[in-house]
Amino acid sequence: MDSVFELFKIGIGPSSSHTVGPMKAAQLFATEAFSAKLLDRCCKVKVNLFGSLGATGRGHSSDKAVVLGLMGYLPESVDMSHAKQRLEDVLEYKKINLLEMKEVSFDFDKDVTLYANKFLDFHPNGMSFYIYDSQDKLLKKKTYYSIGGGAILSEDDISRKKLEKKIDFPFGFDSADELLEECRKNSLSISALMMENEKVFRSEFEIRSELLKIWKVMEECVRDGCSSTGELPILGVQKRAKSIYDRLSKKDGFSMIDPLEVMDWINLWALAVNEQNACGKKVVTAPTNGAAGIIPAVMHYMNKFLGNTFKEYDEDKIINFLLTAGAVGLLCQKNASISGADVGCQGEVGVACSMAAAGLAEVMGGTIEQVENAAEIAMEHSLGLTCDPVGGLVQVPCIERNAVASVRAVNAARMALNGNGSHFVSLDSVIKTMYETGKDMMSKYKETSQGGLAVNIVEC
Numbered sequence: 459m460d461s462v463f464e465l466f467k468i469g470i471g472p473s474s475s476h477t478v479g480p481m482k483a484a485q486l487f488a489t490e491a492f493s494a495k496l497l498d499r500c501c502k503v504k505v506n507l508f509g510s511l512g513a514t515g516r517g518h519s520s521d522k523a524v525v526l527g528l529m530g531y532l533p534e535s536v537d538m539s540h541a542k543q544r545l546e547d548v549l550e551y552k553k554i555n556l557l558e559m560k561e562v563s564f565d566f567d568k569d570v571t572l573y574a575n576k577f578l579d580f581h582p583n584g585m586s587f588y589i590y591d592s593q594d595k596l597l598k599k600k601t602y603y604s605i606g607g608g609a610i611l612s613e614d615d616i617s618r619k620k621l622e623k624k625i626d627f628p629f630g631f632d633s634a635d636e637l638l639e640e641c642r643k644n645s646l647s648i649s650a651l652m653m654e655n656e657k658v659f660r661s662e663f664e665i666r667s668e669l670l671k672i673w674k675v676m677e678e679c680v681r682d683g684c685s686s687t688g689e690l691p692i693l694g695v696q697k698r699a700k701s702i703y704d705r706l707s708k709k710d711g712f713s714m715i716d717p718l719e720v721m722d723w724i725n726l727w728a729l730a731v732n733e734q735n736a737c738g739k740k741v742v743t744a745p746t747n748g749a750a751g752i753i754p755a756v757m758h759y760m761n762k763f764l765g766n767t768f769k770e771y772d773e774d775k776i777i778n779f780l781l782t783a784g785a786v787g788l789l790c791q792k793n794a795s796i797s798g799a800d801v802g803c804q805g806e807v808g809v810a811c812s813m814a815a816a817g818l819a820e821v822m823g824g825t826i827e828q829v830e831n832a833a834e835i836a837m838e839h840s841l842g843l844t845c846d847p848v849g850g851l852v853q854v855p856c857i858e859r860n861a862v863a864s865v866r867a868v869n870a871a872r873m874a875l876n877g878n879g880s881h882f883v884s885l886d887s888v889i890k891t892m893y894e895t896g897k898d899m900m901s902k903y904k905e906t907s908q909g910g911l912a913v914n915i916v917e918c
């Protein structure tokens with residue numbers, strides 16, 4: 459798992475680890491049961507969600523996501539308006555049509571069980587699927603883990619992974635130090651090195667078009683968020699992006715009478731994405747759904763506010779931004795974690811902030827040392843960030859937190875560009891610190907909604 463496309467994926471909200479991952483795991487389980495010719499004999503299906511999935515699965519719609527996955531829906535292609543009706547039918551008629559091939563009785567309230575206080579060994583986001591025949595004999599059971607950013611691992615993958623050979627990249631690296639060393643030795647920027655590595659999986663043409671597709675979905679998400687009105691589900695918090703957009707766009711372009719107006723725009727773009735995410739709409743996981751607003755917000759800043767430097771919609775800048783950000787994301791994934799349930803929000807918003815700062819620093823002409831410094835500053839000042847979503851919903855504090863982190867990413871990039879690249883704390887040591895801090899964090903601060911803001915909000 460060393461491709462930037464593992465970090466940037468088109469999916470649905472509200473959560474990559476709690477919605478996208480479970481839906482994929484359920485679809486995979488049903489597909490494997492079909493391949494093993496077990497669907498014909500199946501009369502009953504059950505799902506258990508453990509740990510963080512059990513604690514916040516209702517708020518994140520993990521329970522509904524597994525039902526849709528069992529029916530054959532996938533996050534990248536699901537049409538939610540259609541799927542919603544199918545889900546209501548399942549709840550009302552107490553029947554589920556597995557992969558649209560085998561209808562079995564299914565009582566959502568009894569057949570999907572959430573275990574908030576039971577954690578499986580490998581990862582806090584565990585889930586097990588079971589199918590039975592007409593005699594109640596277990597036909598198949600499988601456990602999967604949603605390990606962050608929508609990625610899943612089955613129990614088989616875990617044992618296989620131990621034996622797996624590493625992919626032979628032209629410029630392999632396991633740390634930021636090694637990445638910079640490879641760049642220096644081969645006179646490559648970070649994005650150019652990442653492009654060469656990505657060619658192990660696909661052609662340059664495909665890499666470029668896939669990255670531009672990712673950017674297009676980010677842009678659409680911002681646009682839709684800027685025109686969406688009403689309240690966020692369940693908590694009833696008023697959406698803010700449209701009113702900010704209406705106010706800012708009344709001005710004649712980017713007038714800059716108030717120099718801090720740029721901050722309003724960055725906030726707006728992040729809020730727009732995260733409000734869409736909270737409503738279960740299409741977003742790009744970057745590297746998670748909870749942190750999906752930061753990279754699009756900073757890229758919009760790049761396109762709109764650095765217009766004198768860059769021509770608007772410069773494809774190379776978009777591609778280089780995403781490749782550089784991807785390098786930092788892969789380092790965090792490899793040497794720490796990008797899962798809020800594993801290491802708190804520092805692994806989601808903190809990592810996205812670090813990725814965005816690196817991407818921006820590179821497209822603004824930073825040296826590889828300045829890019830690494832930008833990523834390091836952004837991560838260093840995200841250390842200790844807990845994950846305590848109110849009501850188990852990716853809304854409070856998540857939406858505002860993306861806006862604040864987007865501004866911080868721009869600040870980190872600019873601060874790094876004002877230096878000469880040499881700095882005291884390395885990116886490797888700050889990633890290591892993030893991981894250790896996350897491991898020391900009590901589980902009530904790691905996406906269980908059992909501590910922090912999640913328990914201190916007084917309902918009016």
Ligand code: SF4
Nearest residue numbers: 748798803806845856
């Ligand atoms: S607090 Fe952070 S890690 Fe937790 S759900 Fe919100 S964005 Fe994700």
